[in-house]
Amino acid sequence: MSDNHIRSREIYEHAQQVIPGGVSSNNRLVEPNLVFTRAEGAYIYDADGKQYVDYHAAFGPPILGHSNxxxxxxxxxxxxxxxxxxxxxxxxxxxxxxxxxxxxxxxxxxxxxxxxxxxxxxxxxxxxxxxxxxxxxxxxxxxxxxxxxxxxxxxxxxxxxxxxxxxxxxxxxxxxxxxxxxxxxxxxxxxxxxxxxxxxxxxxxxxxxxxxxxxxxxxxxxxxxxxxxxxxxxxxxxxxxxxxxxxxxxxxxxxxxxxxxxxxxxxxxxxxxxxxxxxxxxxxxxxxxxxxxxxxxxxxxxxxxxxxxxxxxxxxxxERPETYKHLYTLGERARAGIEQVAKKHKVEMSSTGFGSVFVPYFMSGPINNYNDLLRNDTKKELEFRRGMIQEGLYMLPVAMKRNHVSLAHTQEDIDRTIQAADRVLGALA
Ligand SMILES: Cc1ncc(COP(=O)(O)O)c(C=O)c1O
Missing domain, CATH: 3.40.640.10 (Type I PLP-dependent aspartate aminotransferase-like (Major domain))
Structure with a gap:
């Protein structure tokens, strides 16, 4: 964790004293292990006050955005x-x-x-x-x-x-x-x-x-x-x-x-x-x-x-007709936009997903089952995710984890994400 995450580190160290590993669910311990103290709409805020567009979405529940x-x-x-x-x-x-x-x-x-x-x-x-x-x-x-x-x-x-x-x-x-x-x-x-x-x-x-x-x-x-x-x-x-x-x-x-x-x-x-x-x-x-x-x-x-x-x-x-339309449109915009910047920087990528879910794998070729995903460049993927987190876009820093768009995300959030991906992938390439 960088020096910008002083409060996150303090809270996490405290947590470790009373909770095994400092977390209550196996997959919550990641690096950087930020501590989030506020969640609203498409955004989560870490303990040091930084805002992130949230794509992790707690592994999927807040489909309408946080604290609807x-x-x-x-x-x-x-x-x-x-x-x-x-x-x-x-x-x-x-x-x-x-x-x-x-x-x-x-x-x-x-x-x-x-x-x-x-x-x-x-x-x-x-x-x-x-x-x-x-x-x-x-x-x-x-x-x-x-x-x-x-x-x-x-x-x-x-x-x-x-x-x-x-x-x-x-x-x-x-x-x-x-x-x-x-x-x-x-x-x-x-x-x-x-x-x-x-x-x-x-x-x-x-x-x-x-x-x-x-x-x-x-x-x-x-x-x-x-x-x-x-x-x-x-x-x-x-x-x-x-x-x-x-x-x-x-x-x-x-x-x-x-x-x-x-x-x-x-x-x-x-x-x-x-x-x-x-x-x-x-x-x-x-x-x-x-x-x-x-x-x-x-x-x-x-x-x-x-x-x-x-x-x-x-x-x-x-049930409102505009809800899934919004989710699917933004999901597709994220998939297409990230694919485009990956192509620009000649990064090998399969920008996949369905509906509101988008997943950039760092590989090419057919994907029919987990065996195919063994070709994924996990190291590069983690560098990408951590780079995006630094840019204020929270993608769980764990390989192959899906990103979720919610009803609260806007076209501007997605465009900001694609611009950040452009910078991060440019640096990776
Ligand atoms: C497909 C699927 N089934 C079951 C579960 C277990 O759900 P829970 O974590 O609420 O027990 C999960 C959790 O991630 C899941 O993704």
Whole structure:
């Protein structure tokens, strides 16, 4: 950290004394480890008073921008009436469930939780319960949360490819053994695995766009094959739309792709930054979670009125026709602008993304799965990101992490970003 970050450094050193590593979530420890003390609209402010255009967006939630006034007002209004009671139903959660059912093709019924990890955990347990099988399939490069069945093979070192790459010690061996990890977009490998072991597989879980490694677009025939073969073998197909849900459209990526999974997990942008997650799916599956039936689903804070009120208002704003138009237009402007300046400086780059997400990889050639991303020049990418941070554009200084545009970002923010990229890439070249 430079001498301009005196206050950030002081706060971080204090944090380390009482919190392991000084952060409450694994991916929050980065270099420079700035401390942010204010967030509003498209901007975040560090402890030393510097403003940044925020593209990190807390890994994705504030799709309308930070501290959206309408959302905050809805939360305040809800709190004048009720907070957490924790028994029976609440009318706000019914309204939100109806909204999700209206928009998300796979949703006949909805359950609310607090985090994406809880939603994917519940989806996998439910899948095992209804199929009576233990194994699951996930794909290299996809992240689905911090529980044992899925905490593996996201951004793996080259020597870990094709092997189990666990992100933590202490994971239960039997659970780990029951997860098969396959390459994304590889139809042949998937079909072979289903042919050999399909009868033992409870669920296939995927990010329909693996955004935890930036942005790798699914081949339409890959998603189609997943749907056909899982249906044929009685396997539960789970789209983990914790990132793609609400960000790319109210119906998630499933609506855009025209492929309907059996279960869908959602989180992040669902409540513009307030904690809320959801599991939705076919009624015949979801009804197993009815109290008294055979799958246990619970949580003290589930469907907390704060998150639910925030989500209802977020959905209302996302339903306005101009919202996604703005998000998609600015996302495209960022992708095209950065690509143009990379070309100008002859920097090898694939400026990819989808909708409001933009990801400049420092490589060329086809990108079908994580294996292809091993060609990415991580060192150059980190230099670029750190250069952009110095310019006042906050792109998380971690390779392959996606950048997010929000409703609060303006065309001027994007143009300023492209001008800064011009300078940073010029210096890199
Ligand atoms: C696709 C996906 N699924 C699940 C999760 C886990 O969500 P949470 O961090 O809210 O537990 C994440 C978090 O980044 C995610 O990106």
């Amino acid at each position: 006034k309408e959302v905050n007002a809805a939360v305040s209004a809800a709190l004048t009436k009720i907070d957490l009671v924790g028994v029976g139903a609440n009318e706000m959660e019914i309204r939100l469930a109806e909204k999700i059912i209206e928009h998300v093709p796979s949703a006949d019924k909805v359950l609310f939780a607090n985090s994406g990890s809880e939603a994917t955990f519940a989806a996998l347990r439910l899948s095992r319960a209804v199929t009576g099988r233990d194994k699951i399939i996930k794909f290299q490069g996809c992240y689905h949360g911090h529980h044992d069945a899925v905490l593996m093979n996201v951004i793996s070192a080259p020597d870990k490819m094709g092997k189990k790459d666990l992100l933590s010690k202490g994971m239960t061996q039997q659970v780990v053994d029951n997860t098969l990890v396959l390459p994304f977009n590889d139809i042949e490998e998937f079909a072979r695995t289903i042919q050999d072991q399909g009868d033992q597989i409870a669920a296939v879980i995927l990010e329909p766009i693996p955004h935890n490694i930036g942005c790798v677009m699914p081949r339409p025939e890959f998603l189609q094959t997943l749907r056909e073969l899982t249906e044929k073998k009685g396997i539960v197909l789970i789209f983990d739309e914790v990132i793609t849900g609400f960000r790319h459209g109210l119906g998630g990526y499933q609506k855009i792709a025209g492929i309907t999974p059996d279960l869908t997990s959602m989180g992040k942008a669902i409540a513009n930054g307030y904690p809320l997650a959801a599991l939705a799916g076919r009624a015949a599956l979801m009804d197993h979670c009815r109290p008294g039936n055979d799958v246990f689903f619970a949580g003290t804070f589930n469907a907390h009125p704060v998150g639910v009120a925030a989500s209802l208002k977020t959905v209302e704003i996302l």
